[in-house]
Amino acid sequence: MNLHEFQAKEILGRRGVPVPEGQVAWTPDEAARVAREIRAPRFAVKAQILAGGRGEAGGIHFGATAESVGKLAGSLIGRTLVTSQTGAEGRTVRRVYVEAAVAAAREVYLAILVDRAKGGVALVGTEAGGGDVEARIRADPGLLATLPLEGLRRPDDAALRGFAGRIGLGGAVEAKATALMKALVVTLLELDATLIEINPLVVTEADDLVAVDVKMVLDDNALYRHPDLRALKDDDEADPVELEAQRHDINFVRMDGDIGVVTNGAGLGLATHDMLSDAGGRPANFMDIRTTATSLQIAKGIGLLLSNPKVAVILVNVHGGGMTRCDTIVEALGIAVRRSGRSVPVVFRVAGQNAGQARTMMVDRRIRHERVDGMADAAKRAVALAKGGRG
């Protein structure tokens, strides 16, 4: 679960990490009022969306007066922001964060994260922080200094001081830096975060540290331990169709093509997409039916495809196994087709557990379909039908 900048800053601020004074505003008037309350020489007005790359995309502006802050907020709120991380459809800005702007002497990148390759937690950082740091790290991973934790044990002061020195936080700011890092470690461990990233961490002329932008990601699988954090979940930006599918034990990603795809398992789903795309087709979705999903839940997932007018054909590619048997999929398909009343051609390809029974059921229940027994042939047939429908 991604947190908004303002949520992450509130959490870190309460835990002793210095953050600029600021507040959320939903309207231009509110933004101007926040600016008057804060009384800084200069203000930052920042679009609050759950995606990075806002600076380059024009989502962050600066103003010196409450009036200009109000105007800037007005130009951002309601606007669709397309950043390097949002995809082409972008995200609608519903609110802005107004905070005191901070004059930087230097900008450092500091993060704590779960390092999947090492199977552990690590502090990572580089003294050259700022907007393009991700691209620079991607090009040269050696730029990052790391301090791995021993299991979930907190690093000792000597290790933190050594690490601070390696990322340009030694000398006059060393004590402040180690205190800040301790707060990051404790926050990650206590909240089950998988990433807390401060970029930039500003060092001021007066040798103060200020976390000017913060990104925080929480572990969805651990939210059951944190009912209070669950309340921070902002579904405004989530796709309503995807949310609906999730509620029914189906991982669903909406895409903009015309082939509705019904698959079980992430790997089979990805492989089906590759085949469709290679054959010139355009999937309308990615679907991964979890093994625990019931036929009613799967019917909901298929219903989401049938209610999408762009979907010209449905490809069922299911390999039955475990608790997801092929006949369960037919039950679901029957329910969904009856409910929708829409007649969309179905290319039906099943294998594995109860595949034979499922094929018989499709005929017995008079669900209109074309049976194809090979995965590649099924994908090609779905593409041909979709193209025919378009022409």
Add this chain to the structure above:
Amino acid sequence: MAILVSKDTRLVVQGMTGRAGTFYTDQIIDYGTTVVGGVRPGRGGTRHLMLPVFDTVPKAVAETDANASLVFVPAPNAADAMIEAIEAGIGLVVCVTERVPILDMVRVRHALNGSSTRLVGPNSQGLLAPGLAKLGVMSVDDATPGPVGIVSRSASLTSEIVAQATAAGLGQSTTVGIGGDPIHGVGFVDCLRLFMDDPETGAVVLIGEIGGREEEAAAAYLAEAKPEKPVVALVAGRHAPPERRMGHAGALELFGEGGARAKGEALRAAGAHVAPDAAGIVPLLQGALKGRA
């Protein structure tokens, strides 16, 4: 022979008395796996599926000489169950549980350091040595003994490839699901090494996907070790939109983590036969095995 399991494997099932545990343990016994008991705190001394139930793994080991464990314990307690098995000296622990918190897995990985345990999973379908043992939740209808070793991040795609291989007359030595979570036990490299040392495995199929760095690590291993046995690889997700979560928590392209194309290229450069899609694996496998015969 197979990898990780043998005819001497004696399995204890942690969480055997639950719904999933009961459903699958029944199938596992039916397949001919030697299951010696179950573990469920508070149920020690009772019987379930006609097997003894123990309160703890050490008790089960003391009473039954169990040397492998399969974990069905729900996510909130799965890590503690794995650690209990590791500390009890169980040589092979397989965990099928989904949605284990990632910091819990950091604890498990820490417990694995210096232990003699090999962990498969979590969020894995488990492992299957056709005709010998099933330690997992996969369908066995299409599996048959033979020379192909399969290591995979995807349960459904593994079943698909097993079915295709069997239909083409190619049986399997062992199939291992390393799990879809970012932090897990044995990885591609561990399994490739085991398959290379297994006299009954003649060729290996590696099924990867977007996200993580394990396909790259496998490529580095292959380039270095230059094993004689052919490796056929598939990396799913060439057309997945970047920065979107596609099912598995691990399947996120972030921070330079490889895309499917880059992974495929790395494996090809290291000498693997890279299949263009899921239908291309078995033909490559047939060609590679014929070339050697």
